[in-house]
Amino acid sequence: MSTQLTPAMRQYVEIKSRYRDCILFFRMGDFYEMFFEDAIRASRLLDIALTSRDKEANIPMCGVPYHARNAYLSKLIQQGCKVAICEQFEESGGRGLFRREVTEVVTPGLVFQEECLDARGNNFLAAVRFRPPFAYAALDATTGEFFYEACASGEGLADALYLLSPAEFVFLEGEGMPLPEEAGGTRGKLGRIVEGKLTTSLSPAAVDDFLIPEGLTGMPGGDHPVHGVVRAALYYLHLHQPAALAEISRVSEKEGQQYLAMDETAVRTLEIFSTLSGERRGSLLWAVDRTRTPMGARLLRAWLSAPLVDAGKIGERHGAVEELVAAPADRKDMGERLSGMADLSRLASRLAQDRSGPRDVVALASALEILPGIRELLGTAVSPLLRGARDRLGDHGEAVGKIFAALHDQAPLGMKDGNVIRPGYDPRVDELTHLLTHGKGMLAEMEVRERERTGIPNLKVRYNRVFGYYLEVSRSHLERVPDDYIRKQTLVNAERFITPELKEFEAKVLRAEEERNAREEELFLALRDSLKDYLPDITRGSEAVAEIDVLLSFADLAVANAYCRPVVNSGRDIVIENGRHPMVEKILGRHAFVPNDCRLDPRETQVALVTGPNMAGKSTYIRQVALIVLLAHAGSFVPAENAEIGVVDRIFTRIGASDDISRGESTFMVEMRETSRILSGLTERTLVVLDEVGRGTSTFDGLSIAWAVAEYLHGSAHLPKVLFATHFHELTDIARTSPRARNFHVSVREWQGEIVFLRRIDEGSASKSYGIQVARLAGLPDPVITR
Structure with missing residues (x-):
């Protein structure tokens, strides 16, 4: 087939042979074209028209505009594709065939285009x-x-x-x-x-x-x-x-032992980063994220992913948050300065990789310019974390001065747009810019002069990329066109001409524009290279900004939602007074949420058995305790009046019911696998949160398993702390024979034949399950209820 292909298509086939595992974006003029199998695949993934380049050869083809490349690139990357970007360069030889070569390969894990990235992840x-x-x-x-x-x-x-x-x-x-x-x-x-x-x-x-x-x-x-x-x-x-x-x-x-461990089940069921339905809204991250910068947002996620287990380091974070809470004016000022700051980390990365355009470099300077003000606000900081971050912010005056001396404040994205170098920075650029700027005035003068010379009142001097500069005369005045006008194009209502004077001017302007652009590029590249010397300091400053931003976010959260500073120590007790669920509280409002206490310890309340009807709030309560523990270890204040928490090294959860269809496993098998992993991974600092163990099988078998699991946890030599919510009322008997097990229930009040959920956790077991009443609340038809 290659003998029948055009030179451009043979060039495509040769380049594609080196990038077989990629979709090849092949630049042809103002489009990136795709051919053969790439075209078929890309047209489906991008939902764009599939056409044919040559009806006889029947070569499938599709394309995307070059200026919209990144939007289409993002769609392909999100669908797991590799894309090789092949650009066209100057003409070679006399054939008119452009030189083309792949300038980069973009993959889902190696992508740098902003449109393809989550700024906060x-x-x-x-x-x-x-x-x-x-x-x-x-x-x-x-x-x-x-x-x-x-x-x-x-x-x-x-x-x-x-x-x-x-x-x-x-x-x-x-x-x-x-x-x-x-x-x-x-x-x-x-x-x-x-x-x-x-x-x-x-x-x-x-x-x-x-x-x-x-x-x-x-x-x-x-x-x-x-x-x-x-x-x-x-x-x-x-x-x-x-x-x-x-x-x-x-x-x-x-090193995993430095962090509180959470398995996939715990992260998913506690809804730390997304809800069970996959939404960010309603997750813990959504509830606590008040960061202002992309760097801070990414670090907050990292801190929630890997909470600390060193009580001293946790205390340092709490101390920094407390200091910021106590300084509302400085906190507000810092927040305003950080708001809208560009992504220092990724801008530094682009600079290191020679990817920065003029606008990127100006954005870098604008971000660095903010840092001295933040450093000044932290000048009297006492917290070791805040002092350390303050000192790492650095002084970037020299780099900022270089950038603003050289570049326009409103610098363009790329070099081809011109107007990159600030006036006064380079005499030659100033000279060429003056020529280009005043060239418009010269054209206006030429237009007036030619109108007077020819007597054509509507004669116009215009420009397009195909013909360059030309004179346009309407058909009604063609008889007045002088002999020195050279016809270039005939339109329906007008004709276009050139003159030697106009072409000379055009050559002069184009040379000036070309020379200015080349000189601006030379100056910009030299500036960009010189800025690489500052990268280590910029990176340290970016890391410091991220840390300050997260601590500031924790402080704002604490003030806005009346969070308290928890005491995290080397003990083994968990004592929470009037704790609240961070996500439910944010949705309902603080005053609509009913707070509850919790006490777990290895002496008297190692296993807390929580009973009560469905919908009463058992699951919310046990999740709430786990989330408070997690937030405390991450360095945040917590939604409670008081909290004292002995270091926890692992949070296990067994919450909810779901099949694992991909492995052919039933709800019950999934439940048992998760429970098995919990029982085999216990330590003396483990927090176990169990909800409705045994629900996936028959009542008798489920009760037997739940009972055995509760007894195993109670009898473990590690004495893990356990919250065990259950609808099996019979399990409350465990507390009679197990000295470290205690019963708690979600209070319910009956009123005029209806039940009212009080959402309050009280000691003792639930008096009954209220299953029929809950069924009525759920809207089951009366014949079903009375049956």
Whole structure:
């Protein structure tokens, strides 16, 4: 077929052969065209028309406008595609065929276009070892974040990846999805996390041959189980975005024992980042996020993903929040300064990778210009965290001065738009700009002069990209056109002409514009290169801003919602006075929510059995306690009047009912798997939250299992703290024979034959289940109720 193709199509086929796993965006004029299988696939994914380039050859084709490229690119990336962007350059030889080459390959985990990114979330590429010893390395090339973790089990790997939510996965050949016996039953869970994401296997030989960048610090040794995944992530970055390697200066280890552990089930059922229906609204993150900057928003998510377990470090965060709470004027001033700040982290990354346009660099300067004011507001800070962040903000006056001296405040996105360099910065640019600016006046003078010379009152001097400058004369005055006018184009109602004087002017202006643009680009590139010397300081400043922003967010949240400073200590008690559920309270309003106490300890109330009718609030209450514990460990104040919390190292939950259709597992099997994992993972600092254990099977079997689980937890040598909500009233008898188990119930009042849920947790067991009354409240027909 290639012998029948045009030169441009042969060029396409040759380039496409080097990027077989990508959709090729092939620049042709003002469009990016796609052909053959790419066109068929892209037209379906983008919902655009599929046409044919050549009716005889019948080559499928579709295209997108070059100026809308990123919008279409985003759609393809979100659907797990790789896209190779092939640009066209100057004409070569006499054939008129443009030189074309791929300038970058964009993948879901290696994308830098703003339209394709969530400003308030990371975009991680995960290199994973899915076989024992389990490990992963996570890389966000847009911010330079790079870390790794060795996981003790397939379950641990699945939990880490679920929290991380990578955009793309890579792995070495032979280290893909584990065999069932290797993953401890987590093959299905890992499969669900990877499902729908772009996944690429890499040649071990190619990865081994790849030379690690010399400046990278923190690289694990060759015998470390994570060495391979760290190399794989760097190799994949080198393969598709080699310029981005310059931004990756360090890799660090994430040590799981430093953080409060939560498995996938806990993160999902506590609705930390999204509700059970997949919405952000209604989640914990939605309820507590008052950050002003993209960097702060990403760090807040990271803190909620990995709450601390060191009481001293937790106290430092609480101390910083308390100091900000006590300074309302400074807090307000800092908040106003941070609001609308550009994404310093990603701007620095773009600068390091030579991706910054003029507007990016001006945005960088505008953001850096804010930092001295924040540093001044923190001048008398007492908190070690605030003092440390203040000192890392840095002084960026030299970099800011360079940028604003060179660039227009309203600099364009790209160099081709011109008007980049500030007047007075470069004499030659000023001279050429003067010529271009006054050229319009010269054209106006020429137009007046030609009207007077020819007697044509409506003669006009105009310009378009095809003909350049020309004189336009209406048909009614063609007889007055002088002999020195050269006809260029005939229209329906007018004709267009050129003159030697006009073409000379055009050549002069175009030369001036071309020279000015070249000079501006030269100056801009020199400026951009010089700014790279400031990148370490800018990165430190960005990290400090993120930390200040999160602490400020916690302080604003505490003041607005009357949160208290919790005491997190090395003890084992959890004591909460008038605690509230952060998400439900935000939806209902603080005064509409009924607060409740909670006390758990290893002596008298190790297991709290909570009974009461459905809809009374049992699930809300036990979730509420877990969320308060999580917030306290993350460094936030908590929705309560008082809270004293002994360090918790793990939160387990077994809440709700759901099938796992992908693994052929029933509701009951899912419930039992989750319960089994809880019972095998207990420590003396574990908080266990159980809701309706045993509901997925028959009443007798369910009661038996629930009873046995409660007794096992009570009898465990670890003495974990347990909140056990149940509709099995018989379980209340456990408290009679188990010294550390106590009964609690959700109070209900009967009034005129109806029940009123008081939402108050009181000691003792529920008197009855009120199932019929709840059925009536749910709207079951009277014949069903009376039956």
